Amino acid sequence: MIQTKREVRMELSPLARQRLERIGKLSPAEQQELSDERETEAVLSPFFAGTSNADELWQKVKALSEHRGEEIIRRIQMRLLDTVRLHTGEDDFNRMGEALLALETLKGSRAYSTIEMLLGSIASLRQRYAEMRQQAYEQLRQQVDQQVRAQSDEARRQGLLMDTESTVEASVKSTREWHDFISKHDAAAQEALNDYVSRIEASL
Known part of the structure; x- marks a missing residue:
């Protein structure tokens, strides 16, 4: 699925905002942590x-x-990894x-192939999940x-218009079977x- 580019505004976490409000009371370590968060935001916002x-x-x-x-490399990689969701668009993922993976090449580690494999596993999981839902x-x-089409025919006989496709979708997603399926799967x-994300984090 192709998605159009959209503006994503990164915001400091609630904890970071609280610390910003009491900036004069921060310890040197806390000031550095806040500075790191703001630096990460500045680097990643355009991306x-x-x-x-x-x-x-x-x-x-x-x-x-x-x-x-x-x-700094690992911190930015961790923020990237935070964006991974089951419903994340294909382009974004x-x-x-x-x-x-590009940032991993800046490090002197041998974890590139492991991370690549785990990302592939996540991609496969997301695909199976989407197919199963569909x-x-x-x-x-x-x-x-x-049933919905019968209701649509009756509405039309009464001079009313009914969006059949939207009604079918809403009806499906309001059924107990759909909610049970979603809850379980x-x-x-x-x-x-x-689990995959945790394993990538451990490799960074």
């Missing part, structure tokens, strides 16, 4: 907004790492993965479609996703 790509992000982080070391939706759609897929 998340779609106005820069993985190569341009790589250049920025490379320049920073030359005097800040690998910690691929851009994140490309950037994550299959369940289509099965339920068949069950409610005839979302939890399992999310658990698998969390």
Whole structure:
């Protein structure tokens, strides 16, 4: 699915904002942590907004790492990884993965292939999850479609217009079967996703 570029505004966490409000009372360590968060925001904002790509992000982080070391690389990679969701758009997921791997080349580690493999596992999980949802939706759609179309025919005889497609979708997603399916399979897929993400974090 192709998504248009959109502006994504990164915001400091609630904890960071609280610390900003009491900036004069921060310890040196807390001031450094807040500075790091703001620096990460400044580096990643253009990438998340779609106005820069993985190569341009790589250049920025490379320049920073030359005097800040690998910690700045890992911190930005962690923020990228935070964006991974089951429902993240395909374009966004691929851009994140490309950037994550590009930044890994700046480090003297041998974890590139491991991270690449785990990202591939996440991609496969997301694809299976999407296919499973679509299959369940289509099965339920068949069950409610005839009833909704009968209602649409009756409405038309009364001179009323009814958006059949939207009504079918709303009817499917309001069924107990759909909610039970989502509750069960979302939890399992999310658990698998969390495991992959944790393993990537451990490799960074």
